[in-house]
Amino acid sequence: QAKDMGGNTVELFTSSMTHSARARLQTEAGLRNALAHSEFLLHYQPIVELKSGRVTSVEALLRWQPSQGNLVPPAQFIPVAEETGLIVPIGEWVLQEACRQARRWQDQGYDTLQIAVNLSIRQFADPSLVATVRDALQSSGCNPASLQLEITESMVMQDAQGALNTMHQLTELGVQFSIDDFGTGYSSLSYLKRLPVHKLKIDRSFIGEIETDENDRAIVDAIQTLARKLTLRTVAEGVETDAQLDILRELGCDAYQGYLFSRPVAATDIARLLSNMPA
Ligand code: C2E
Numbered sequence: 001q002a003k004d005m006g007g008n009t010v011e012l013f014t015s016s017m018t019h020s021a022r023a024r025l026q027t028e029a030g031l032r033n034a035l036a037h038s039e040f041l042l043h044y045q046p047i048v049e050l051k052s053g054r055v056t057s058v059e060a061l062l063r064w065q066p067s068q069g070n071l072v073p074p075a076q077f078i079p080v081a082e083e084t085g086l087i088v089p090i091g092e093w094v095l096q097e098a099c100r101q102a103r104r105w106q107d108q109g110y111d112t113l114q115i116a117v118n119l120s121i122r123q124f125a126d127p128s129l130v131a132t133v134r135d136a137l138q139s140s141g142c143n144p145a146s147l148q149l150e151i152t153e154s155m156v157m158q159d160a161q162g163a164l165n166t167m168h169q170l171t172e173l174g175v176q177f178s179i180d181d182f183g184t185g186y187s188s189l190s191y192l193k194r195l196p197v198h199k200l201k202i203d204r205s206f207i208g209e210i211e212t213d214e215n216d217r218a219i220v221d222a223i224q225t226l227a228r229k230l231t232l233r234t235v236a237e238g239v240e241t242d243a244q245l246d247i248l249r250e251l252g253c254d255a256y257q258g259y260l261f262s263r264p265v266a267a268t269d270i271a272r273l274l275s276n277m278p279a
Pocket residue numbers: 045060061062073074075078091094118119120150180181204237238239240257258259260264
């Protein structure tokens with residue numbers, strides 16, 4: 001077909017490739033500059049326990065605020081950070097900042113609040129990860145039990161033995177693991193049993209249409225059964241409506257996260273939210 005359209009097609013294709021390569025280089029340069037000039041920040045999204053209605057943890061979500069321009073969401077720069085390896089120093093900053101913030105909340109009396117931090121595949125495979133987490137905990141004085149690390153199924157399956165090793169070392173530091181976006185990856189149930197994991201975060205793609213889609217509901221139900229048998233807690237991601245929440249409660253889900261309760265917000269807004277919670 002390209003042949004039928006003549007030479008112009010080839011040219012268009014080439015110029016769009018060049019465009020994306022240039023955009024990628026620009027993002028890479030921007031990320032290096034962002035690291036050097038502290039242009040990253042964390043937003044936090046509450047995770048609510050269904051039974052009590054209390055915020056028991058928050059997920060740290062990375063944002064980039066360039067000196068000029070709008071806040072950049074992670075989908076627009078994490079892939080480039082991952083490809084270039086910049087995700088390792090960026091991820092180190094995320095761990096340090098999340099632990100510093102956890103310590104501030106602990107000092108304010110919210111000492112049972114957990115903070116979830118996302119790890120990238122490159123970061124998880126990096127031999128310095130254990131030392132990085134240990135440093136972040138020690139220099140902040142944050143309670144290790146309040147730190148949750150979020151990994152995905154595919155991160156574990158890529159090098160299962162290596163992953164298990166890393167997870168055991170981190171577990172010895174006192175931190176906990178969650179499996180993020182659960183249900184979307186290639187998962188091995190036999191590995192799930194062997195992994196030191198506390199929570200399954202049910203991917204939001206199963207939640208959005210759970211009111212009408214029998215299959216989604218059946219999948220979430222199956223995940224609940226699995227979690228119960230393996231004594232894992234569950235968190236539903238991307239909960240936007242009361243009707244979705246009712247179904248999740250019926251299915252026995254432990255906690256939820258989503259725009260229904262709150263979007264990701266700045267740390268100061270979390271403090272306000274916590275101070276308004278029932279004791
Ligand atoms: P995730 O870890 O699955 O995080 C949840 C994402 O879902 C967040 O997007 C959050 O804003 C969004 N979300 C929460 N509730 C709702 C809802 O009710 N409806 C909808 N439509 N979306 C909702 P965000 O902040 O854009 O982050 C996207 C992804 O970027 C994250 O997915 C995570 O994989 C990655 N990411 C974020 N921060 C970091 C980080 O510090 N390090 C690494 N490696 N990855 C990160």
